[in-house]
Amino acid sequence: MIEDIDIPAIKAHSEKLVRAAGGETLDWLPYIERNSPRPQSDLIARALILNALVNIAYGAPIPVIKKWITDNGLTAYLSKKERLLLEKRNEDLTDQEQTDLYWSMEALWALIWAGGLTSDLPIDTPVSKTMASLLPNLQKNENGASFSAKMHLRSYTQLYSMLDLYYRANWSTNNARLHGGPSGKISGDIVMERRKALEWLMDSESDWDNTNANT
Secondary structure (H helix, E strand, O other): OHHHOOHHHHHHHHHHHHHHOOEOOOOOOOOOOOOEOOOHHHHHHHHHHHHHHHHHHOOOOHHHHHHHHHHOOOHHHOOHHHHHHOOOOHHHOOHHHHHHHHHHHHHHHHHHHHOOOOOOOOOOOOOOOOHHHHOOOHHHOOOOHHHHHHOOOOOHHHHHHHHHHHHHHHHHHHHHHHHOOOEOOOOHHHHHHHHHHHHHHOEOOOOHHHOOOOO
16 A cells, blocks of 8 residues: 555656646645555446446437446446436536536546556546447447456556646646646646546545545
């Protein structure tokens, strides 16, 4: 766990990557402490749910998505907001709900990385065009079994290191937005969504609807 990793070295590497992408770093930004990552089963369930919900942003009927979630045994993993959303009609979704559903694909991409299905998660690169091919095709009513079998939770060191990178990149984009500092090729929206997923994954007590992403 945290006592077994070289935190200063991880911090230095994260800062190097942020600067390489054109962002700014803050030397005295505190270290993060995360000692209770979630189990692989939580990772898989959350990824499957996000994939299902992203389909709504592209016009999938909510009742169909709700049934798929139920049929795949994922109902217990839904957050409170997600349960309420699945009771709505597509035409009743707010613009903000539609936007949130669309951007959650970035959180999903971070979880796919955490499950080892993609090799890296660069802070200056959007979701890969290959993502859909890695996930169940809900239009064909594919279940989550094949995807679940391929997912293997990365090591604590790998997860902590990536969270540290996104924590520091998130500070850079917030600083750029609030104070005009440089953010280079780093998108604040992408970083925020991916950091949310990594924060949730690294804290078993966290709530998906209210994940702490302070910097």
